[in-house]
Amino acid sequence: MKNYEVIYQAIERGILKGVYEAGSYLPSENKLRQTYHVSRDTIRKALSLLMANGYIQKIQGKGSLVLKREQLRFPVSGLTSYKELQNSYGYDSSTEVVSLKKIVIDDKMTRVTGFEAGVVCWELIRTRAIDQKKVILDKDILLTTTIPELDTEIAKDSIYRYFENQLGLNIAFAEKEITIDALTDEDRDLLDLNQHDINIVSVKSRVFTSDARQFQYTESRHQVDKFRFFDFARRHPSTM
Numbered sequence: 001m002k003n004y005e006v007i008y009q010a011i012e013r014g015i016l017k018g019v020y021e022a023g024s025y026l027p028s029e030n031k032l033r034q035t036y037h038v039s040r041d042t043i044r045k046a047l048s049l050l051m052a053n054g055y056i057q058k059i060q061g062k063g064s065l066v067l068k069r070e071q072l073r074f075p076v077s078g079l080t081s082y083k084e085l086q087n088s089y090g091y092d093s094s095t096e097v098v099s100l101k102k103i104v105i106d107d108k109m110t111r112v113t114g115f116e117a118g119v120v121c122w123e124l125i126r127t128r129a130i131d132q133k134k135v136i137l138d139k140d141i142l143l144t145t146t147i148p149e150l151d152t153e154i155a156k157d158s159i160y161r162y163f164e165n166q167l168g169l170n171i172a173f174a175e176k177e178i179t180i181d182a183l184t185d186e187d188r189d190l191l192d193l194n195q196h197d198i199n200i201v202s203v204k205s206r207v208f209t210s211d212a213r214q215f216q217y218t219e220s221r222h223q224v225d226k227f228r229f230f231d232f233a234r235r236h237p238s239t240m
Contacts, residue, residue, distance in 0.1 A: 003036075003038050003042050004038075004042045004043075004045035004046040004049065005046075005049075007032070007036050007038065007042065007043065007046040008046040008049045008050060010036075011026065011032075011046065011050060011055075012050065012053075012055060015050075015055050015056075015066055020066045021066065022066050022067060022068040023065070023066065023068070024065075024066050025059075025062060025063040025064060025065055025066070026047075026056060026063060026064040026066065028063060029043050029044065029047070029063075032046075032047075047064055050064070051064075054067060055067060093128060093129060093130050094128075094129045094132075095126055095127070095128055095129075095155075095156050095157075096126060096127045096129070096134075096156075097124070097125075097126050097152045097155045097156055098125040098126060098127060098190060099123070099124075099125045100122065100123070100124050100125075100150065100151070100152055100155055101122070101123055102120055102121070102122060102123070102144065103120070103121055103122075103123045103141075104118060104119070104120055104121075105117055105118065105119050105120075105121055105141075109141075112217070113141050113206075113217035114206045114214050114217055115141065115143065115214070115217065119143065119144075119145070120144045120145075121141045121142055121143055121144060122140070122141070122142040122144060122147060122150050123139075123140070123141055124138075124139070124140040124141075124142065124150070124155055124159075125137070125138070125139050125140075125190075126138045126140075126155060126156075127190050127191065129192075130226070133192045134190065134191045134192045135191060135192065135222065135223040135226045136191075136220060136221065136222050136223070137186070137187060137190055137191055137220070137221040138218065138219075138220050138221075139218065139219045139220075139221075140159070140216060140217070140218045141216065141217040141218070142159075142215065142216050143214070143215045143216070146167075146169070146209075146213070146215040147163065147167065147215065150162075169209060169215070170209055170210040170211075171207065171208075171209060171210075172208055172209055172210040172212075173207075173208050174205045174206060174207045174208065175205065175206045175208075176203060176204065176205045177203075177204045177205075178201065178202070178203050178204075179201075179202050179204070180199050180200075180201060180202075180224070181199065181200055181201075181202045181221075182198065182199060182200075183197060183198060183199065183200055187200055187221060191221075191223065193223060194223070194225070197223065197224065197225075199224055200221045200222065200223065200224060201221070201222040201223075201224055202219055202220070202221050202222075203219070203220045203221075203222070204217075204218070204219045204220075205217070205218045205219075205220075
């Protein structure tokens with residue numbers, strides 16, 4: 001990892017954990033340079049990345065203003081595991097593994113998951129509790145040829161950490177679809193829903209390695225009034 005990426009992550013953690021509060025300014029470029037013992041160019045690269053991702057706005061003559069970011073917001077465009085979000089935002093959260101088994105993809109499932117009929121996959125179902133209330137139902141379908149071994153201890157922690165650090169998997173990109181769906185009996189059985197809830201937010205993803213091979217299909221079902229799903233976009237100056 002390059003120096004500016006390390007500094008970016010350090011400042012990002014500081015913003016998410018409230019060390020740098022929304023509406024305040026980051027330390028000056030010179031002070032950051034002295035803190036991290038790097039060049040001014042390295043600091044500017046880190047700040048540019050923070051601005052591109054919606055954490056700060058550079059104000060001429062004043063510095064880097066920290067933008068307001070609320071908790072319990074999930075990025076739409078990023079490819080980030082739940083565990084990474086939990087660590088970044090400081091959620092009081094726990095994971096329960098409901099089931100883990102091998103299944104064979106049939107014709108109906110191939111249309112949903114993107115996997116070929118007949119292939120063997122792991123089916124992993126987990127619930128996520130925030131503040132001791134189960135508000136997320138995660139359902140993962142994982143190709144066994146890519147993920148040959150998986151157990152509940154790994155599933156309770158971070159499967160992406162296992163994939164990347166232990167299996168050496170290079171996870172590159174995902175195709176995502178967000179829909180508002182009617183509650184199912186499974187949702188009602190496994191989640192702590194409000195009495196008035198009739199819908200749930202479903203985020204469906206097909207995830208690929210760097211050589212464009214799909215190894216995962218996941219559906220993450222979220223209680224409607226608990227989360228905001230967001231992206232941050234900047235308009236780039238026209239080159240015309």
